Amino acid sequence: MDHVVIIGNGISGVTAARYIRKLSNKQITIISAESDYFFSRTALMYVYMGHMKFEHTQPYENWFWKKNKIDLVNGFVKTIDTDHKTLVFENGNTLNYDKLIIATGSKPNKFGWPGQDLNGVLGMYHKQDLENLEKLAPNNKLCKRAVIIGGGLIGIELAEMLSSRQIPVTFLVRESSFWNGVLPEDESTMINEHIKSHHVDLRLSSNLKEIISDENGRLKSIIIEETSEEIPCDLVGLTAGVSPNIEFITSSKIETNRGVLVNRYLETNIPDVYAIGDCAEQREAIGNRKPIEAVWYTGRMMAEVIAQTICGNKMIYNPGHWFNSAKFFDIEYQTYGWVFAKPKENHAHFHWKHADNTKCITIEYNTITNEFIGINTFGIRMRHETFDTWLTEKRTIDFVINHLSDANFDPEFYKRFENDILATYKNQLQNV
Numbered sequence: 001m002d003h004v005v006i007i008g009n010g011i012s013g014v015t016a017a018r019y020i021r022k023l024s025n026k027q028i029t030i031i032s033a034e035s036d037y038f039f040s041r042t043a044l045m046y047v048y049m050g051h052m053k054f055e056h057t058q059p060y061e062n063w064f065w066k067k068n069k070i071d072l073v074n075g076f077v078k079t080i081d082t083d084h085k086t087l088v089f090e091n092g093n094t095l096n097y098d099k100l101i102i103a104t105g106s107k108p109n110k111f112g113w114p115g116q117d118l119n120g121v122l123g124m125y126h127k128q129d130l131e132n133l134e135k136l137a138p139n140n141k142l143c144k145r146a147v148i149i150g151g152g153l154i155g156i157e158l159a160e161m162l163s164s165r166q167i168p169v170t171f172l173v174r175e176s177s178f179w180n181g182v183l184p185e186d187e188s189t190m191i192n193e194h195i196k197s198h199h200v201d202l203r204l205s206s207n208l209k210e211i212i213s214d215e216n217g218r219l220k221s222i223i224i225e226e227t228s229e230e231i232p233c234d235l236v237g238l239t240a241g242v243s244p245n246i247e248f249i250t251s252s253k254i255e256t257n258r259g260v261l262v263n264r265y266l267e268t269n270i271p272d273v274y275a276i277g278d279c280a281e282q283r284e285a286i287g288n289r290k291p292i293e294a295v296w297y298t299g300r301m302m303a304e305v306i307a308q309t310i311c312g313n314k315m316i317y318n319p320g321h322w323f324n325s326a327k328f329f330d331i332e333y334q335t336y337g338w339v340f341a342k343p344k345e346n347h348a349h350f351h352w353k354h355a356d357n358t359k360c361i362t363i364e365y366n367t368i369t370n371e372f373i374g375i376n377t378f379g380i381r382m383r384h385e386t387f388d389t390w391l392t393e394k395r396t397i398d399f400v401i402n403h404l405s406d407a408n409f410d411p412e413f414y415k416r417f418e419n420d421i422l423a424t425y426k427n428q429l430q431n432v
Helices: 011-023 041-048 127-136 153-164 185-197 296-310 384-392 397-402 411-431
Strands: 003-007 027-032 070-074 077-081 086-089 094-096 099-102 106-108 146-149 169-172 201-203 208-213 219-224 230-232 235-238 242-244 260-262 273-275 280-282 323-328 331-337 347-353 360-366 372-378
Touching (some): 011 027, 041 153, 099 296, 153 323, 185 347, 185 360, 360 397, 372 384
Parallel strands (some): 003 099, 027 070, 146 169, 260 280
Antiparallel strands (some): 077 086, 106 242, 219 230, 323 331
């Protein structure tokens, strides 16, 4: 009987284990150095904000693993000996495998800033980060100011978390506008204003120069590169993106670049060794997708595919149309298909924004064929299935605009705004 070993108990590793168990009676072992049991990483912020307890982030009861004959090992893998199909742990123990799935996820980026490893500096990715945050910033008496470095999705979550406890936040964003490498200018500007409306000290075009310690080796302040301004603080959140967590693999015969290199079957260069989730890097990018996708749902999809392959039904990874979602304080964001910060060649954007500056949509379309390419929606909930179908059917922008109500979760919204969107669209067409 094959022994399938999975390194990593995030969404990718656990989904792979569950699906392999559904499909077979193979021996399964999950290894993690972070936590005994799987938890939902995206829910960590709600634990700090008081909306749930940590145990609520665990989708499965502790008895689930034993009942389903999935062995859990809490340990840190130091090296992988692929010649002998053996894992060597930091404590010297070893474990043999027949098939190996690497699902080690991401780690927060550090760029060699002076002081980046001081007490009081953390990422916001691991369970240990949440525990440290609770110690360092339980309230605004102990934490009089926090500084967040990096304007991505984890940065905005951390800003919301700290704001929920009335802890003043300074937010350093390298770009000239928040997330403007991803969002079109109008949307990025709207999010800038929304962040500021929550009393966050947003500093655009601002880089970290160094983190300063006091005489006891603890965080005291940060210095801004552009202005040399010193900002006293009790906490620094490093949220300048994430990288594949693969250091222990680079000494093995498994080929790596930024991540563990895989083909469309999620196979590495070594037989019986696979990689999925945030740590996997496609040798050839799939369509407009990046070779590495640190996205919850793609990790889950890869896991379902690899389970089929491990169980004898070899399957290609085909993620379909791009989609994602996030939340910027009070504004929910969804994207389906492709909306680029600046439209691609022969593409254009249709943009509509509500007067309250918290709701908008942007549609990218082909100016020659009128084909619908993608939509960003802020403050309006849309149905994934509907847009997925329209993208597959290559519908036109005219069709999408005239049928938006079919995709909307909230009919009330369209009673109020649908005519306005249609009028804006007709007006923009006339002015082209």
